[in-house]
Amino acid sequence: MTKPFVAILMGSDSDLPVMQNTIDVLKSFNITVEVKVTSAHRTPAATHSYVTDAEARGCKVFICAAGLAAHLAGAVAGITTRPVIGVPVDAGPLQGHDALLSTVMMPAGVPVATVAIGKAGAKNAAYLAAQMLAVADDEMAAAVKADRQANAEAVIAKDKALQEKLKNA
Numbered sequence: 824m825t826k827p828f829v830a831i832l833m834g835s836d837s838d839l840p841v842m843q844n845t846i847d848v849l850k851s852f853n854i855t856v857e858v859k860v861t862s863a864h865r866t867p868a869a870t871h872s873y874v875t876d877a878e879a880r881g882c883k884v885f886i887c888a889a890g891l892a893a894h895l896a897g898a899v900a901g902i903t904t905r906p907v908i909g910v911p912v913d914a915g916p917l918q919g920h921d922a923l924l925s926t927v928m929m930p931a932g933v934p935v936a937t938v939a940i941g942k943a944g945a946k947n948a949a950y951l952a953a954q955m956l957a958v959a960d961d962e963m964a965a966a967v968k969a970d971r972q973a974n975a976e977a978v979i980a981k982d983k984a985l986q987e988k989l990k991n992a
């Protein structure tokens with residue numbers, strides 16, 4: 824039996840501050856995570872063998888983060904038929920627009936589910952992975968629903984506090 828996990832691939836260790844957000848959200852759902860620095864440009868052979876091996880060991884979803892000419896997610900999507908989520912990282916003078924376009928503009932047949940640039944996208948990559956796992960896992964589905972409910976309650980509480988403050992101003 825292979826143990827299910829989510830793999831996070833980063834083009835560089837310089838992407839870690841953004842991708843720590845993904846790790847934290849996945850861990851909050853008790854999802855087993857593997858984190859790997861590997862690059863389609865700098866270490867293409869290692870990237871290929873990691874993805875092939877990870878899939879055989881039970882990786883259910885690949886999350887790939889890269890900045891600049893971000894080809895990592897697309898290259899991984901070409902190796903595996905597991906879902907691939909791409910996180911564009913703001914790593915240079917184009918502020919992540921370069922990474923966004925090179926991650927999202929995949930040719931038909933090899934999709935990369937691309938999230939927003941930076942921290943919000945990094946968090947959403949984890950939520951999306953949890954929702955993908957939840958399709959075949961009722962416990963995960965309940966955890967995702969409970970998390971949504973807690974977020975909604977936090978927004979309502981903030982609004983209530985704001986209304987009180989405005990009333991007393």
Ligand SMILES: Nc1c(C(=O)O)ncn1[C@@H]1O[C@H](COP(=O)(O)O)[C@@H](O)[C@H]1O
Pocket residue numbers: 833834835836837838861862863864865888889890891892893894895896912914
């Ligand atoms: N876009 C890629 C790929 C790739 O797509 O394979 N490999 C590294 N990189 C990105 O280059 C940026 C700068 O990397 P360094 O900080 O190591 O110079 C990082 O954001 C990385 O993801």
